[in-house]
Amino acid sequence: MAKTVEGMQFKGTRGQIRKQKIETTGAIIVGALLTLWIIANIIESPVQFSQAAIAGLRNGLIYALIALGYTLVYGIIELINFAHGDLFMLGAVFSSFFITYWIGADQSNGFGWFAFGLCLVAVMIFGAVINVLIERFAYRKLRHAPRLSALITAVGISFILQFIGLKWNGSTPRQWPTIIPSGDIYIGEVRISLLTIQLFLIGLPLLFGLNYLVTNTKQGKAMRSVSQDKDASTLMGINVNKTIAFTFAIGGAMAGAAGLLYQQSIGTTNYNLGFQLGLIAFTSAVLGGIGNLWGAVIGGLLIGLIQGLNDGAPIGFGQAWSQTVVFAVLIIILVFKPAGILGKVTTEKV
């Protein structure tokens, strides 16, 4: 019913208009408070602010890469893929073993970079294959089942992936050598680690590549079409199953890449790190407008920034309240603007 109303250029009933007003007012107030907080921090200590912000943005890049997987899958089959965070965890563990044990690189030199490049390809394939298998054996059968069933299945998959991580990585966090050269450069008084710059140099092409894939290729067109109407897509000669599997594959590849970047920047892996990071990444996807690619990226960077500032900036709640801040953001957004920053009510998914 809602769709016909939108189609007729009808702005909505009085109640709907009031709702929109509440949403706008809420969004403006939240935005203003956020800006105020950031400005206050800048005035308090510009150097500390910049450093916290840069550290936050680095995490934000990883969140963005994971969030893409959530947003792609949600966009196409409307499923919150709870297992996605754990896939990222497996990616991180895989990268650690691949680089350190299987290839045997533990220093930042030419060979290290070669290992890194090889690992990036391998981990992306690894993530893609696992995600496709999950889709094939668990989610596909539940595509027409009630939402709750699919969600519970996702939780079950998440448990199994955590089990694999537990057996693979061990029950305690593990420290790994990193092969990305470390070091700092200074812009004024602000210290920026080379790691951050390199992560962005690696991560941003991935994001642009994905965007190109979805907007400019035939396969991307098929994805957008399937997300809008599966039956009509079938009639147009699109193989829906294949397209959904492809979506899972690229989502998994992004999670794998994020795992590698995380492992290289933090240097430790743990079997349960996927859960928290997955939730934060999902929050990012919702913040940006779920189903919207650039929304996930912006949401990820924004959440990373907020978290970084909260943890490191002079005026903030501190690291102990990190989760609370992130989830408070999630709740405020869902209450005032469920469609997210970039999402419109009639958003074009994927």
Place this chain on the structure above:
Amino acid sequence: MVKSTGTSNLTRSNRNWIRGYSIAALVMFITYQYLLPWEGLPLGIYDGINKWMPPAALNESLVYVIMALGLNIIVGYAGLLDLGYVAFWAIGGYCAGWFMSEFFYFLNINFFGSVPAESPGIHINFWLVLLIGGLVCAFFGALIGAPTLRLKSDYLALVTLGFGEIIPQVFFNGEDFFGFNISNGTKGIVRVDPIPAGVKNLGPFDFGWKLLLFIFLAAVMVFISLRLRRGRLGRAWLAVREDELAASMMGVPLMRTKLAAYAIGAFSGGLGGVAFATHVDGVYAERFNFAISIFLVAMVVLGGMGNVWGVILGAFVLSWVNGNGLAAFGSVYNETFGTSIDFTSFTFLLFGLVLILMMLFKREGFVPESRMKLLMHESELDEEESVEKKKKVGR
């Protein structure tokens, strides 16, 4: 015609459970209170019970039953997926911690408490704290429910998940909450007052009597659930669960109905929280994590959403496997075959597989509610078939 016979059957079966339930309760109570300490009991049986179902594990399972029954009202009846139920457990637990311990040592309030009047702290009678815990949770349930009213399934689950992460973290960091110590942080609140039960005060190790108490609390929740389910509110919940739009067209007040589900479900969480605090004799912040919320949802779903008996079975089985069963099975297996497999490390795999296989092959749970079974397989039927079947099931 179908309707009238159906109703009379339902009212009859609605009371039948009390007899069976009481007998089961009595058997369990006698076993654990009198048979287990009895010296004439053969050693084999004594060891068997202590190995497979020790009193502490049984009581803990019952706390899970109380919780799962509350969650069943939210998820099973009203169809609102709540992934943050552990928040109510935490709030209920801290109600016990605040009102029946020496935590507020600078105060000296004693209201029919079970400790001497001069001891510091707030000491309110256990039965009253039970009520307070339930009501505080009901209030928070409505508070958490309010922002979700406009949201649909997945988003709703996320908001509850958010609260389920925030509230435990507030308690976790509660040692310095804007300058106040509200929860003693990670150290937790150690020792809560014993339960005054007539002639005797029940401490942490009076498992038998506390078993009876927990069974009683669970029975209260079963009674509330069954009564509400048949009443006006319960039917409104089912209507909202199955088709929100149609329900509101038929005059069901969506807001009030949903908030009632959250409040009543949370009330049970409060009862369970207080009960659990007396069970472990303290409140510890790190216990309240997201895994418990998921675990409770799994209990409700596997047992059979909307069916009280299914939920009880689900809660019993899952908490037993998680707490004691797997470890006991592992030690027996290792002894028999001379292996040394760490079975408890397979918990994740076991739960994951069970969840997935159940969802793939028996979506409606072990003991399904007839209506829920239809709902879960509706997509496999065409329009006419599903209408026909719904008519047969009645209300």
